[in-house]
Amino acid sequence: MDCRNAEERLPLYLYDELAEAERAELDAHLAACAACAGALAELRRLHGALESRPRLEPSPDLLARCRLDFDEALDRETTGWRALIRSGFGLWPIGATFRVSTALAVLLVGFSMGWAVRQQTAPLRSPRAANINPWMGADLSGLRISGISRVTPDPQTGMVHITMDAERRLILEGSVDDPRIQQVLLYAVKNYENPGIRHDTLEVLRSRSTDPAIREALLYALRHDPNDGVRLEALQSIRELAWSPEVRAAILEALQKDTNPGVRITAINVLLEHADEAVMPALQEVAKRDSNPYVRMRCANAVRELSRGEF
Amino acid sequence: MDGACLELTRGVPGSSPQPDALDERTLIRAAQRGDRAAFEQLVRLYESSVLRLALQLVRSEDEARDLYQESFLKIYRSLHRFRFESRFSTWVYRVVMNVCLDHLRRTARRKESQAPESQEGRPEFFQALPEERPGLDPERTLRGKEIARRLESALARLSPRERLVFELKHYHGMKLRAIGEQCGTSEETAKNSLFRATQKLRAELKGIL
Numbered sequence: 001m002d003c004r005n006a007e008e009r010l011p012l013y014l015y016d017e018l019a020e021a022e023r024a025e026l027d028a029h030l031a032a033c034a035a036c037a038g039a040l041a042e043l044r045r046l047h048g049a050l051e052s053r054p055r056l057e058p059s060p061d062l063l064a065r066c067r068l069d070f071d072e073a074l075d076r077e078t079t080g081w082r083a084l085i086r087s088g089f090g091l092w093p094i095g096a097t098f099r100v101s102t103a104l105a106v107l108l109v110g111f112s113m114g115w116a117v118r119q120q121t122a123p124l125r126s127p128r129a130a131n132i133n134p135w136m137g138a139d140l141s142g143l144r145i146s147g148i149s150r151v152t153p154d155p156q157t158g159m160v161h162i163t164m165d166a167e168r169r170l171i172l173e174g175s176v177d178d179p180r181i182q183q184v185l186l187y188a189v190k191n192y193e194n195p196g197i198r199h200d201t202l203e204v205l206r207s208r209s210t211d212p213a214i215r216e217a218l219l220y221a222l223r224h225d226p227n228d229g230v231r232l233e234a235l236q237s238i239r240e241l242a243w244s245p246e247v248r249a250a251i252l253e254a255l256q257k258d259t260n261p262g263v264r265i266t267a268i269n270v271l272l273e274h275a276d277e278a279v280m281p282a283l284q285e286v287a288k289r290d291s292n293p294y295v296r297m298r299c300a301n302a303v304r305e306l307s308r309g310e311f
Numbered sequence: 312m313d314g315a316c317l318e319l320t321r322g323v324p325g326s327s328p329q330p331d332a333l334d335e336r337t338l339i340r341a342a343q344r345g346d347r348a349a350f351e352q353l354v355r356l357y358e359s360s361v362l363r364l365a366l367q368l369v370r371s372e373d374e375a376r377d378l379y380q381e382s383f384l385k386i387y388r389s390l391h392r393f394r395f396e397s398r399f400s401t402w403v404y405r406v407v408m409n410v411c412l413d414h415l416r417r418t419a420r421r422k423e424s425q426a427p428e429s430q431e432g433r434p435e436f437f438q439a440l441p442e443e444r445p446g447l448d449p450e451r452t453l454r455g456k457e458i459a460r461r462l463e464s465a466l467a468r469l470s471p472r473e474r475l476v477f478e479l480k481h482y483h484g485m486k487l488r489a490i491g492e493q494c495g496t497s498e499e500t501a502k503n504s505l506f507r508a509t510q511k512l513r514a515e516l517k518g519i520l
Binding site (some may be wrong): 008010011012017040043045046047049050052053055057058062063065066067069073074078119180203224 | 411520
């Protein structure tokens, strides 16, 4: 074995990819050739350096996001033109137009019938829903929620319908009083990034605002939610709470600190409704200093109304 | 081959265990008939190893997500063509390897069409890492960082095939015969790719190792 052959085999030697005879031959060469032995030592050091390179492991979050993306891609795949082709359309001979026409006619009739009867039947489930595991009272404490796509209250039954993605998409259904439903809703209010979902969630929670945990979540949303609409919804819900120093403090904070004039004006209205003279100094202060002239005017009016007892 | 598959299908914590062949066959047949739930179960069996490979190759979560999606969509679209003539895992990984190779080629083309970055300006993963051993000899730390920088740079300069073969051999411990099979090439070609990759890495780190 010459040095060129030996060098070509060095990576295979280290990866144990040489046959027994080749390995023995290389061993003999290495024992006699300092240059090749040096090359092997260098290669070992290279392997050492490669081993110190960080190994990236997919996190459960990344896996959950991949599943969600793929689930949506598969939805598009199973309902789009590709699905039509896969189902046989694309395989038909070009001359067989009558079959295409028949299929189209069947589709049209089916669609028309479906449209006609849809009002009389139970709501249709999406194609995705057929693959969703209904929630069977599982413990949600360890559930990794990666997305909430819908929160829908049913005023007639008092139930709430939550569509969310954990390691896979789940649909939860239950009363707002159910602690596990509440757990998801409270999570959504405080942590979920989609403001539309936070808004819908607050709307659902509003009906149970006497519950201490829900009340705390409403106050939290009013103080900390970054979205104006969500804070306004929180304020509207808080409006229905029993008047207390805690509620008053939260509304005064909104009046004095909220960046949105609409929220500040709503706060003025709520304060007026409760005719609490303790709020007078704050109203007077805002009437002087608020950056928005309309807010200043409304505050000044509120001060006058409170002073005259016209509320 | 079996060894290779076992190596690639090591699950991340919490991933599903391997089914026996009969279960997998049942799932494949159901998925071929259009049963989406069965297909999703098949995805669960392979997703962890596919994602790990993708992440290790591209070292970007966003790109790894793209590779995951593209791989499984391709598998979904061509599942009806799987005829049980090879192991399903081999067939799956062949699709995944093709997706990875295409991605690496696209990335390489993009890099070629862009102006070269200066070495100084390039963000380096290792350089961003905090030094966890403050007592360490600073000279040695610097040298370690330089080795890491050159290593990343050399890996990025490998051809797509060299990069994939090197990844599968060095980090996933696959046999060259299996690599050839799953990359749609021969064992000899895989061997040559590994040799060239090793030579390039050695050349890049010459004098510092």
